[in-house]
Amino acid sequence: MNELMIRCQGISKSYQKGKTVVTPLEKLSFSVAKGEFLALMGPSGSGKTTLLNLLSGIDSPSEGSLIIAETELMGLSRRDLTRWRAKNVGYIFQLYHLVPVLTAFENVELPLLLSQLSKKERHARVRAVLELVGLGDRLHHLPSELSGGQEQRVAIARALVGDPPLLVADEPTGDLDKESANRILGLLGRLSREHGKTIVMVTHDPRAAEAANRTLHLEKGQLCTTV
Numbered sequence: 001m002n003e004l005m006i007r008c009q010g011i012s013k014s015y016q017k018g019k020t021v022v023t024p025l026e027k028l029s030f031s032v033a034k035g036e037f038l039a040l041m042g043p044s045g046s047g048k049t050t051l052l053n054l055l056s057g058i059d060s061p062s063e064g065s066l067i068i069a070e071t072e073l074m075g076l077s078r079r080d081l082t083r084w085r086a087k088n089v090g091y092i093f094q095l096y097h098l099v100p101v102l103t104a105f106e107n108v109e110l111p112l113l114l115s116q117l118s119k120k121e122r123h124a125r126v127r128a129v130l131e132l133v134g135l136g137d138r139l140h141h142l143p144s145e146l147s148g149g150q151e152q153r154v155a156i157a158r159a160l161v162g163d164p165p166l167l168v169a170d171e172p173t174g175d176l177d178k179e180s181a182n183r184i185l186g187l188l189g190r191l192s193r194e195h196g197k198t199i200v201m202v203t204h205d206p207r208a209a210e211a212a213n214r215t216l217h218l219e220k221g222q223l224c225t226t227v
């Protein structure tokens, strides 16, 4: 049997909004194997971002059990959750969020600056991940000198540089043309198949979801079907 990366049992998330309680996620249960590439789809407001925030340790569930990379996240303090996230999760955004005044190399190096690695080790890692995403010849370009697809590949390299087992992507191809989107999806597929990364990707695009091994559909905060 495949080893599990994510084991989610009966998790709910509620917020107090004035006098009413809003529950964007209700009693979700599912598992994701190590190295699996999972797509998450659902209409606007169905709870996709809320779930992604729980899976990436940005927020905590209100109830249930959420075990990721062998750690129970339910009930962890903010501080412990932040430490866990730094080690275990790489986050990829729709709009890249690169620092405009830093080169591709410097953007990717940024998350490593607080690590214990020597400068030599740091630089070797940055070079290796930028080569892995096919940007070995763009190390010293600024984001404004790159195409959208290349910027997203820098962002993926930045998410990978700390070698986290889990990558979480929020509409990573939402702002790209078809060809660039396909290249990003191919890269994510390769990261799961060849590098054992577990990937959870939110998308509105059924063609993007086809690149994944499996799709979970959310509807009003609940899982409706597993394809």
Ligand SMILES: Nc1ncnc2c1ncn2[C@@H]1O[C@H](COP(=O)(O)OP(=O)(O)OP(=O)(O)O)[C@@H](O)[C@H]1O
Binding pocket: 015, 017, 022, 023, 024, 042, 043, 044, 045, 046, 047, 048, 049, 050, 051
């Ligand atoms: N911090 C919060 N406080 C109160 N309500 C919230 C909060 N975060 C999310 N919600 C509510 O939870 C529901 C789900 O929101 P969420 O952003 O997870 O949906 P989504 O599926 O990602 O939508 P979209 O595709 O539009 O990004 C929405 O009704 C939203 O208003």
